[in-house]
Amino acid sequence: MDADTPTDEVLDELFATIESRKADLPEDSYTTTLFTHEKGENYVLEKLGEEATETILAAKDDDREELLYESADLVYHLLVVLSMNDASLDDLREELKTRF
């Protein structure tokens, strides 16, 4: 693995950014719009479902590039849902580790 290969730190950095957005709610932030939407958590859950559907369609189309794009959207929205429910990326890691 060369120095440019992303590591799991990418997820840590992303989750830290999401948590920062939740705390500060800066303007001009898509993440802020998710935390403050008038429909509340339901809006983010709808987006999560949309991204899951888009990921499924990309996989069915055998479109690797699109699959990765939509998978990234899906992971991002899932991390927002975890943050909204006061769960962390480490909590998810712990749950996954129990399944080894």
Ligand SMILES: N=c1c2ncn([C@@H]3O[C@H](COP(=O)(O)OP(=O)(O)OP(=O)(O)O)[C@@H](O)[C@H]3O)c2ncn1[C@@H]1O[C@H](COP(=O)(O)O)[C@@H](O)[C@H]1O
């Ligand atoms: N990883 C993401 C990320 N992935 C997806 N998205 C947003 O999620 C939205 C997805 O909605 P849509 O699917 O409708 O948009 P789309 O993907 O362009 O369109 P489709 O082709 O998928 O239909 C888009 O507006 C994307 O910009 C993200 N927004 C932010 N991040 C990360 O969060 C950080 C903070 O972002 P801000 O809060 O906006 O500063 C950024 O630096 C990124 O690291």
